[in-house]
Amino acid sequence: MNEVKHLYVHVPFCRSICFYCDFCHRIYDQELAQKWLHRLRKEMEDALRPGYETIYIGGGTPTALGYGELKTLLQLLKPYSAQVCEYTIEANPESLDEDKTALMKEFGINRVSLGVQSTDEEILRSLNRKHDFLLIQEKIALLRKYGLDNISVDLMYSLPGQTMEKLQKSLDDILSLDVPHISIYSLTIEENSVFGRKGIRSLDDETEADMYELIERVLCGNGYRHYEISNYCKDDRYSRHNMAYWNYEDFIGISLAAASKVGNRRYTNTRSFERYFSSNDIREEDLCLDKKEQMFEHIMMSLRTDIGLDIKDFENQYGCKIKEEYPQGVDNPHIVIEKGRMYCKDPAILNTVLLDFME
Numbered sequence: 001m002n003e004v005k006h007l008y009v010h011v012p013f014c015r016s017i018c019f020y021c022d023f024c025h026r027i028y029d030q031e032l033a034q035k036w037l038h039r040l041r042k043e044m045e046d047a048l049r050p051g052y053e054t055i056y057i058g059g060g061t062p063t064a065l066g067y068g069e070l071k072t073l074l075q076l077l078k079p080y081s082a083q084v085c086e087y088t089i090e091a092n093p094e095s096l097d098e099d100k101t102a103l104m105k106e107f108g109i110n111r112v113s114l115g116v117q118s119t120d121e122e123i124l125r126s127l128n129r130k131h132d133f134l135l136i137q138e139k140i141a142l143l144r145k146y147g148l149d150n151i152s153v154d155l156m157y158s159l160p161g162q163t164m165e166k167l168q169k170s171l172d173d174i175l176s177l178d179v180p181h182i183s184i185y186s187l188t189i190e191e192n193s194v195f196g197r198k199g200i201r202s203l204d205d206e207t208e209a210d211m212y213e214l215i216e217r218v219l220c221g222n223g224y225r226h227y228e229i230s231n232y233c234k235d236d237r238y239s240r241h242n243m244a245y246w247n248y249e250d251f252i253g254i255s256l257a258a259a260s261k262v263g264n265r266r267y268t269n270t271r272s273f274e275r276y277f278s279s280n281d282i283r284e285e286d287l288c289l290d291k292k293e294q295m296f297e298h299i300m301m302s303l304r305t306d307i308g309l310d311i312k313d314f315e316n317q318y319g320c321k322i323k324e325e326y327p328q329g330v331d332n333p334h335i336v337i338e339k340g341r342m343y344c345k346d347p348a349i350l351n352t353v354l355l356d357f358m359e
């Protein structure tokens with residue numbers, strides 16, 4: 001029996017590189033992609049068992065793969081997807097076509113996360129994104145044509161040149177698409193991204209906070225549930241896979257740079273293509289957490305969501321009383337305990353609240 005119910009697969013290729021991004025990827029190259037698939041097959045045989053409930057193919061850009069490679073990837077995953085209830089793939093509008101969409105449907109994918117980031121053409125160009133809003137509309141219609149209506153859209157805020165008006169316009173555009181899920185992240189400048197190397201900054205803290213409020217007001221005012229710091233959903237279509245992370249469940253990640261959590265162990269695969277291809281030892285970090293560390297991580301992840309932490313489960317799992325273990329934490333004015341669960345009233349300031357849960 002497979003004790004781990006959640007699987008993440010990292011596709012380390014993109015068709016172009018966005019200026020804010022420092023994920024593990026290379027520009028798509030057919031020969032390299034085929035070599036990667038060959039190595040991935042071996043990793044799957046070594047690391048996976050059948051019986052996952054959620055599978056998430058992320059990246060990189062999974063749709064950067066050619067049709068044949070995407071088909072091979074989905075075929076490789078088939079033995080592990082028989083019991084899957086949520087099967088997600090990330091896609092970019094410019095590399096998603098009708099043949100790939102039909103393939104996704106054929107292999108049981110039932111959720112698509114589409115990279116959009118903004119609908120403002122000037123901002124999209126400044127990020128080196130290769131699509132416009134019209135293409136996004138077309139690709140969403142294509143997904144729906146194949147019955148793939150569980151769609152998530154990724155957006156960004158605090159972008160250079162973004163005003164409140166431009167953000168409002170992007171939100172209005174996205175609302176017009178009526179998708180059931182929206183993820184929205186503030187720009188973080190990564191040192192090794194093009195922005196990082198050029199010294200480009202995100203917007204000031206005050207504007208960023210105003211934008212966060214605007215997003216919440218607009219999306220919640222239009223029927224979305226703000227269920228996690230950066231995530232909104234309608235009709236209960238939250239991400240089951242990501243919810244497993246926040247509920248502190250175990251997961252396996254395969255391919256380059258993928259992280260895994262199994263019991264008290266945390267490990268991350270190498271980001272180096274050379275090492276991934278040439279060695280059986282592909283783990284870069286392999287940590288064993290003690291009980292205190294696991295308890296803190298568990299609280300930290302759970303308080304990100306609007307369902308918070310199940311106190312009884314937590315106390316049974318770790319053999320402790322939460323009020324005795326974290327007297328300062330539970331007394332924090334932003335912490336609420338209600339109906340057996342503990343919540344953070346304002347997850348936007350969670351990092352500050354968590355200081356009271358640290359020793």
Ligand code: SF4
Pocket residue numbers: 013014015016017018021022023025059060061092115
């Ligand atoms: S944001 Fe996505 S598409 Fe852009 S470079 Fe990063 S992984 Fe690739």
